[in-house]
Amino acid sequence: MNEFIEAAQNLSVQLLPVLGIIVLIFLCVLLVKLINFVKTLDGSVKDLSGTMKLVDKSIEKVQVPLDTAVKLSHTVDEVHDKSYAAVKQAGEYVSENMGVVKNYINEKLNKKTGNQEVKEDDDIVNF
Incomplete structure (x- = not known):
């Protein structure tokens, strides 16, 4: 068991610097891609700003x-x-004054x- 631990230690001592360099290279590549993404994003936002100004102008034109x-x-x-109220009021007036209209027609x-002598029960027009 001691031999296995010593062999693992020797392997680790040799592999750790190599793995560290690989991780550093990977981080550098990731950092470069992140910087390029931020630059592209900044350009896109600037282009989008012009589009937003055009949209604002269009909305102002449509607002009127x-x-x-x-x-x-x-x-x-x-x-x-108003017309609903007038029709309702006219209907109420007619229903309230139906007797007057009936007498006038008679x-x-x-x-x-x-x-001239028509009895009320024998009216020609019945409302």
Whole structure:
């Protein structure tokens, strides 16, 4: 067992400097590739900056028509609300004054036929 440990020690003493040099070369190659990647990334970001400026200008151009569309949408909503309220109010007015409308129509029909004595139960128009 002692011979095995001595043989491993001799092998380690000879292999450690070689493995250390290999690891250093690998780290140098990795560092060079990392530096190239950072340089490429910096160039890409600079190119992207110009693209972002163009996109900002395009968005500014589109913003005005979008604002107009929003204003138009609000106007349409307001017109719809007002017309709904007017129709509702007109319906309520007609239903509240149905008796007046009924009497008016009966008077016109009675004048047309010449018959003034029409009983309420015998009305021509029933609402």
